[in-house]
Each structure stands twice: as C-alpha cells, then as structure tokens.
Amino acid sequence: MRFIHSQALVVIVASFLVAGQVAAFSSPEEAADFEAFAAQSEFADYGTIPVMEEDGPQQTHFESWSEKDVSIVPQNIKITNLLRTLDLSRPLIREITSAAIQNIAEEDVNDYYFPVDLAYMSNLAHITAENRKTKEALELVKDEQYLDGQFQYYRIKLSSPLTPGEKMQITIKSSLSNIIRPFPTHVGQAEKQKVLYFGNPFALTAYPATKQKTTVITPSNVLDVLHSPDEVDVVIKNNQVILGPYNDVSALEHGIFEIQYQLTGAIQHVRHLRRDVEVSHWGNNLAIEEHYNFVNNGAQLKGQFSRIDYQRNPMGLRDGNGILGFITQIPKLASEIYYRDEIGNISTSAIVHQPDHVQLHMKPRFPIFGGWNTTWYLGYNAPLDGYVHNVPKSDKYILKVPVFVPMKDTTYEQVEIRVVLPEGSQNVKVHIPFEVESIAQSTIKTYMDSAGRSTVTIEARNLIEDHAQDMLIEYEYSSASYLTKPFAAAAMLMAVFATSMIVSRLDFKIGGSAIKKNK
Structure with missing residues (x-):
C-alpha cells in the first residue's frame, strides 16, 4: 500500500465533513468552500470515495488501504523507542525523527534503512541523519538495491558497526515543501488564512517499533484535527497535537491524519x-x-x-x-x-x-x-x-x-x-x-x-x-x-587605425581631375 498524496486525500476528509460533521468548520459557507475545493482534486486512481449518509456510512475502506505493507529490507534491527516532531509552524514542513535502535541479529549491523513514500519524493527537499548523542553526521544515500515501487529507501551508514544486542540512537531530519494547501481557498484582504496538512499519524519506519509518539507543532492554538485513526490517541495542548504514545507499531504502519490550522503570512x-x-x-x-x-x-x-x-x-x-x-x-x-x-x-x-x-x-x-x-x-x-x-x-x-x-x-x-x-x-x-x-x-x-x-x-x-x-x-x-584579451584588444585597435589610415589616403571623388581647355 502506498501512502496517498495530500491533494487527493483531502477528498476523503471532505466526504466525512460535508455529510455530517460540518460543525468542524466555523460556518456552512466554509464547509461548502471545502466541498468545492475537494471536488477539484484528482482521486480517480485511489479507489472508491467513502460517502456518509444520514443512515450511516457506506463501505468506507479502500481495498488497497487494508493491505499491510511488508518491509523488504533486512529485519535485523528493532526500534525500542521513537519520538517524532512535526513542525508546521512555517510553510516548509520540518520533521525530526529520533529513534533508539537495537541489533537483534546474530551478526554486526552496519546500516539503518529509512523509507520515504514515493508519492512524497518530489516534495522531499532535504534530508540528513546524525548520531543523536555525538551529533556526528551519518552518511545517507538512496539505496537502489531495495525497490518495491512504493517506497524509496535511504541507507544510513552507522558510525560504527552495531554488535548483536547493542543499542544506539539516531536522528533523521527532513524537510518537505509544497505539502500544505490553503483552506478556505479565498480570504479577505486583511483576513488570516488557514491551511490543511495531510500526513501519516505514525512515523514511517522500515522496522517494527516497541513504542513511538508524534508531536505536531502549529503556529498558534487555532487548529482543528479533522481526521485521525480511531486507534490513535490525540491530545491537544495549546499549539501542539500529541499522537500517542502507542505500542508495538508494525513496520511501514500508516493511517490518515488531517489538521486545519491558522498560518499567518504568505506562502x-x-x-x-x-x-x-x-x-x-x-x-x-x-x-x-x-x-x-x-x-x-x-x-x-x-x-x-x-x-x-x-x-x-x-x-x-x-x-x-x-x-x-x-x-x-x-x-x-x-x-x-x-x-x-x-x-x-x-x-x-x-x-x-x-x-x-x-x-x-x-x-x-x-x-x-x-x-x-x-x-x-x-x-x-x-x-x-x-x-x-x-x-x-x-x-x-x-x-x-x-x-x-x-x-x-x-x-x-x-x-x-x-x-x-x-x-x-x-x-x-x-x-x-x-x-x-x-x-x-x-x-x-x-x-x-x-x-x-x-x-x-x-x-x-x-x-x-x-x-x-x-x-x-x-x-x-x-x-x-x-594576455589573450589585451592582445586581442590591441590587435583590433591596430586594425581599426590601419584601416582608417588606408581609407584616408584613398580618393573617392567621382571622375578625374579637371582638364584645362587650351585657348
């Protein structure tokens, strides 16, 4: 299952909100604007859109969504604890993932793999990795060995081989551009704008995690969580949204998380x-x-x-x-x-x-x-x-x-x-x-x-x-x-002067000298 792009999945949220949860918006006009905005999205390739009716929901599960993705990288590492911070305070989205990892294999491990959904590769502007304790930068490259058509795996070379049972902590920092979308799509001249962010409530990992938690930071406390999975605990504190903590998270776990928040200033x-x-x-x-x-x-x-x-x-x-x-x-x-x-x-x-x-x-x-x-x-x-x-x-x-x-x-x-x-x-x-x-x-x-x-x-x-x-x-x-330039300039000037001298000595009069008549 591939992680769906935000512009398409905004339609899913619209279908829930317009049908019975319009109260999430400040006015019916805002909800209508959302419905019109969602209708413009391309969603034909993502399955049947769930529809909410007065009698209750129809079939709301995408068949492709219900499938569990399987990580194709070697399962020689276990994540004992993971903390992810999602910074939405600026138009450019910053994500920091700190993971405590342990070698569960019987031999040394040299590499850690970090997956990125291919739908977001065009938005991934920058990514780095470091040792969380020593702050040493770790080599990070795209891995062409493990390709499954759904994820791009980055191979992170550990600062030293991880022996069996040994633990260490790494931090991965990434920046995503052009992810958020303004909603409402139109505002007044001096009106504050709001934007939508769609993402995964779980930290996407190539390995199972014993425990993980995500903290979402917004510019202000003017925010609404529009959608999150039922199994995810959501706590709102001022301008922060805390997802989790939750235990025993599978590799490549995914879900739907949508938030609308106020973002002052231009994009x-x-x-x-x-x-x-x-x-x-x-x-x-x-x-x-x-x-x-x-x-x-x-x-x-x-x-x-x-x-x-x-x-x-x-x-x-x-x-x-x-x-x-x-x-x-x-x-x-x-x-x-x-x-x-x-x-x-x-x-x-x-x-x-x-x-x-x-x-x-x-x-x-x-x-x-x-x-x-x-x-x-x-x-x-x-x-x-x-x-x-x-x-x-x-x-x-x-x-x-x-x-x-x-x-x-x-x-x-x-x-x-x-x-x-x-x-x-x-x-x-x-x-x-x-x-x-x-x-x-x-x-x-x-x-x-x-x-x-x-x-x-x-x-x-x-x-x-x-x-x-x-x-x-x-x-x-x-x-x-x-010396090429001055010689070329000197030669050009000499050519101009020589041409001028030659031209000045030529007689351009029409006809010859006047012939005196003998009287």
Whole structure:
C-alpha cells in the first residue's frame, strides 16, 4: 500500500465533513468552500470515495488501504523507542525523527534503512541523519538495491558497526515543501488564512517499533484535527497535537491524519530563479545577476484589491497573506546595486548595512496577495579577490561562491546557475555539496572574445534555505590566456587605425581631375 498524496486525500476528509460533521468548520459557507475545493482534486486512481449518509456510512475502506505493507529490507534491527516532531509552524514542513535502535541479529549491523513514500519524493527537499548523542553526521544515500515501487529507501551508514544486542540512537531530519494547501481557498484582504496538512499519524519506519509518539507543532492554538485513526490517541495542548504514545507499531504502519490550522503570512514560492555569475580577472570583478519568477501560494484574494483599505490601514496586511516586500543579502563590499523589472528600475528599495553583509530591502510596485505573481531581477558587482583564490605555484584557481542566496521561508521550484569563467579557462571541475539535476559545460562569446568563455550551467530543483551552501569551481587559467584579451584588444585597435589610415589616403571623388581647355 502506498501512502496517498495530500491533494487527493483531502477528498476523503471532505466526504466525512460535508455529510455530517460540518460543525468542524466555523460556518456552512466554509464547509461548502471545502466541498468545492475537494471536488477539484484528482482521486480517480485511489479507489472508491467513502460517502456518509444520514443512515450511516457506506463501505468506507479502500481495498488497497487494508493491505499491510511488508518491509523488504533486512529485519535485523528493532526500534525500542521513537519520538517524532512535526513542525508546521512555517510553510516548509520540518520533521525530526529520533529513534533508539537495537541489533537483534546474530551478526554486526552496519546500516539503518529509512523509507520515504514515493508519492512524497518530489516534495522531499532535504534530508540528513546524525548520531543523536555525538551529533556526528551519518552518511545517507538512496539505496537502489531495495525497490518495491512504493517506497524509496535511504541507507544510513552507522558510525560504527552495531554488535548483536547493542543499542544506539539516531536522528533523521527532513524537510518537505509544497505539502500544505490553503483552506478556505479565498480570504479577505486583511483576513488570516488557514491551511490543511495531510500526513501519516505514525512515523514511517522500515522496522517494527516497541513504542513511538508524534508531536505536531502549529503556529498558534487555532487548529482543528479533522481526521485521525480511531486507534490513535490525540491530545491537544495549546499549539501542539500529541499522537500517542502507542505500542508495538508494525513496520511501514500508516493511517490518515488531517489538521486545519491558522498560518499567518504568505506562502512564498519561486517558480524559477536564474543566477548568473561572471568572473573577470582583468577587472578583478565578480558580477552577479539574479532573475526571479515569484508566486504567492497562499489563499487567493476574495474579491478585488482595495487600495483605499490598504492606504487606510496598511498594518492590517500583517494579519493577511499579502507581501509588501522582500529582503535578501548581498556581500558587504558590493557596489553598483540595482533592482529592476520589465518596466525598468524600481526605486522602492533600500540598503541596510550589517556587520558582515548588506541587506537589500525590495518593495514591489504592488502588494502580492495569494495567487498573484511577479518577476524582477537584481544585480551587483563585488571584488573578485574575495571569491577566487590561486593555488600557489600553479595556474589553478578556485572560485567559491554560494549556490544561491535564499529569502526566508521561501521554496525554489527550479534554479539555474550559470557561471561564466574567463576566456581560456581549462580543466573545469565543479563541486556542489548536494545532488542536482544536471551540470553542463559550454562556451559563450561576449565583448572582445575570440574563442569564447567557458560556462558552467547547473540546474537544480526543489531547493530551500538548507541548500544555501558554497560551491567550488576549479579551473586553470594560464598567463598566456590572461594576455589573450589585451592582445586581442590591441590587435583590433591596430586594425581599426590601419584601416582608417588606408581609407584616408584613398580618393573617392567621382571622375578625374579637371582638364584645362587650351585657348
């Protein structure tokens, strides 16, 4: 049985609520909005939707749901205790799973397997593992050996072999993007939005667990648990929902858990970011330009935008999901900073100097409400010697720059980084601390180029703040290549001067000299 995606399973909850449990919503209009929202979901591939009637429920079990999944990894480990924290306080979902494990085999165990449902692989933005006591990072890779078409297993290499009967504790941290959905789907200009989260009330594990508990953290105590399994104990304390503890949980245990809660602010999402980095040794300059295609994925604006209401009470937008501006970081020594869109320069920006960087405050031409989108680009120059270092007694250089500079609480669907190296660069090598979609090398020509510049193009998807790390690009750039540009410029100028001299000596008059007539 595969774990069903949230956008489809919201229909299941709608069928229960609309039929007899409308009281879970604040008004009949809200329930009707939910029904309309659920009807738009694609659920044809997930079986028959259960329907609640006045006489009672019809058949409410999905046949595929009733089947027990069987873990295909070696069952040489038992989880004696597991604590999972699900942080819903921000648009990006953070999950921390701490497990106490024990070797129940007769030989040493080197690996621990962590399953992720394939339906959520496109949402999994980041995942790490560590030894809970020593905080030592553990190697974590996708395992291609165990494939069953339902789960992607990650193999975690333990810091040391686990001898028979030995115990240890590990922590797995993961981040999921684009999981929550706004509901109601439309809100007023200054109205607080609510969102829906669908997930598994049990911590998904590849091994049986003697005991486990899940704590769900929301931004505020304005929340409603819409659905949870009957066998799961649910306790609500302020802004926390506690599921369990419960005993003897099978491997790959699953269920339905749906919660609606209040989330103030926008759900910021960058559809596409193109980041251009140009290296110039002659000018000792690093030029950076970033192009953004941005959308607010929050609840859409109900009715039309009222500028009168906005000017009358601009602070009221703090309760809504409208975006008034963005903040990004640029280097402390950056110069020639600009912020523009398709129309031209946007003057509503400010620079705030910090001890180790500069904050660029950007205010778009209009507030960006849920469902609205905008595009812009920004750029600046910085001294090259702060980013490029020469390996002593060699022609090798190392460029160290951030993969990208993230905005707070923002997800990035597609990121393209283009690094333009000096003309004549050779033996280019790229080092990125995380997995990307592709890395390609090409050649482009700009001003005064003869052979063209080596260009590295990196494409990545589903990036978050955790990916804001430095990348290293090694390349060789000889002294002869360093002199190529000035020689080419000098040769071009000499050619222009020579052509000018030759042209100035030519006679372009029509006809020959005047012939004097003999009288």
